[in-house]
Amino acid sequence: MRLNEIIEKKGITKYRLAKESGVPHATLNDLCSGKTRIEKCSAETLYKLAQALNVPMEAFMEESAEKRAEEERIRSYEYGLPGYLQHDLDAYKEGLKNGSTLLDCLWCELYGSINIAEINDGAITPEHADYLRQKFLWGERTGR
Numbered sequence: 001m002r003l004n005e006i007i008e009k010k011g012i013t014k015y016r017l018a019k020e021s022g023v024p025h026a027t028l029n030d031l032c033s034g035k036t037r038i039e040k041c042s043a044e045t046l047y048k049l050a051q052a053l054n055v056p057m058e059a060f061m062e063e064s065a066e067k068r069a070e071e072e073r074i075r076s077y078e079y080g081l082p083g084y085l086q087h088d089l090d091a092y093k094e095g096l097k098n099g100s101t102l103l104d105c106l107w108c109e110l111y112g113s114i115n116i117a118e119i120n121d122g123a124i125t126p127e128h129a130d131y132l133r134q135k136f137l138w139g140e141r142t143g144r
Contacts (some may be wrong), residue, residue: 001059004032006053021052051138082123088113092136107113 007017014032018025023045030036038046038060050057081089088110095106111133118129 001027003038003049006055006059007032010053012053017049017052021048023048023052076130077128082117082121085110085113085117085123089132089136107137 007014012020012027015025017023019027025034027045028039031038031041041060043057046060047055050059078089079086088106092103092106092110094100095103100106112123114129114132114137117123118126124132
């Protein structure tokens with residue numbers, strides 16, 4: 001569970017938690033905002049927070065492990081693809097990076113490759129295809 005969620009569930013303010021735990025308010029703010037990752041905290045800090053919130057220390061780490069696993073799963077969506085799709089994805093990324101004048105062609109190639117990999121070949125799942133489309137074809141980076 002995220003620190004913010006635990007604090008909200010307990011109905012306690014960050015200021016009060018800082019006072020009760022002895023953890024500096026600035027540290028709590030950094031943890032809650034994501035500026036500092038919970039796994040970078042000392043065991044002493046985690047212990048103080050866990051004691052003040054009356055939760056096991058593991059409650060903080062479970063969320064961190066789940067988040068890392070989800071991030072790794074998402075990252076894996078861009079690698080280990082069928083050769084033709086990996087080629088078109090890499091070419092499109094390179095085109096974006098270099099401001100290619102052929103970006104529209106690269107976009108179409110990638111769109112076709114995603115569809116072939118999902119529909120014709122069954123090489124990627126619909127969820128995987130949707131991720132690639134959303135991130136690269138219809139995302140904010142492309143301006144489409």
